[in-house]
Amino acid sequence: MKHDIRETLIREEIFTFLVAKKGQKLSNRSIDFYKDMLDEFCDYSESKGATLISEVSADLIRDFMVLLCETHNGGGVHCYYRCIRAFLNWYELETDGALPNPIKKIKPPKVNTTPIQGVPLSDVNAMILTCEKSFLGLRDKAILRALLDTGLRAAEFCNLTVGDVNLETGVIEVIAGKGGKDRTVFLTDTARTDIIRYMRRRNSRENHEPLWISYTDNALTPSGLTQLIRRRAEMAHLKTIPSPHDFRRAFALESLRRGCDLIRLMKLMGHSSTQVLQRYLALEVEDLHDAYKQMGSRW
Numbered sequence: 001m002k003h004d005i006r007e008t009l010i011r012e013e014i015f016t017f018l019v020a021k022k023g024q025k026l027s028n029r030s031i032d033f034y035k036d037m038l039d040e041f042c043d044y045s046e047s048k049g050a051t052l053i054s055e056v057s058a059d060l061i062r063d064f065m066v067l068l069c070e071t072h073n074g075g076g077v078h079c080y081y082r083c084i085r086a087f088l089n090w091y092e093l094e095t096d097g098a099l100p101n102p103i104k105k106i107k108p109p110k111v112n113t114t115p116i117q118g119v120p121l122s123d124v125n126a127m128i129l130t131c132e133k134s135f136l137g138l139r140d141k142a143i144l145r146a147l148l149d150t151g152l153r154a155a156e157f158c159n160l161t162v163g164d165v166n167l168e169t170g171v172i173e174v175i176a177g178k179g180g181k182d183r184t185v186f187l188t189d190t191a192r193t194d195i196i197r198y199m200r201r202r203n204s205r206e207n208h209e210p211l212w213i214s215y216t217d218n219a220l221t222p223s224g225l226t227q228l229i230r231r232r233a234e235m236a237h238l239k240t241i242p243s244p245h246d247f248r249r250a251f252a253l254e255s256l257r258r259g260c261d262l263i264r265l266m267k268l269m270g271h272s273s274t275q276v277l278q279r280y281l282a283l284e285v286e287d288l289h290d291a292y293k294q295m296g297s298r299w
Contacts, residue, residue, distance in 0.1 A: 163207030
């Protein structure tokens, strides 16, 4: 008997979709991102009596989006939408359009594009001043400077190995960043010096080992990085506790202020288009005034 694809379980197709994504060499982080959100959508569908792929309708997806709006911001809801869209578009392609694709009837949820401020440089300097000359103090100081210099995502930053960083030139090779893409970022002389001082206090410096480690030689994790920043911010008595991503935002804005064009900034940050940069570039009135004066000087 010929297999009827319309009787396939949603959960089974999600599993096959994730296998296909692994075959495309997506990072484990990206696979987990898809899995978590699609599993949640599948749980919701099953709670509504929809267990088969043929029972996924536009109304079901819309109701799920409405429910998400109660607990997530626009950006979070859009993430779920993108995952569901990727899954259903993949299924449509795999089955040669055997079933209507319900995602085509749904417009993407709106996302607030208001630029978000990064961590102020004065706050970074205040946090650096709390770093002692102990192993952890030297490490934290190097981390704070390197985060600001590179604009790396938390996972990319924590995944760096000793061999990824050239301490003579300040060049860092980011291997398999978001989307499995490699790119190059750079350190200032000050950050490079701080990392050298930190490395001198380490017990081991093999190329394959994690660059950032704890006092017990365990690799630093993104959650550990967040806790580190929180601890230093509290020690500096900051009013606002920054996140690792706030350093990435500050890197983007400061790079633009210092003359970096959007194309180069896009490559440094590992974005696929300049449109993604919009939320990072919270330009102040004085920034626009400076740009106007520079234009006027050419006329």
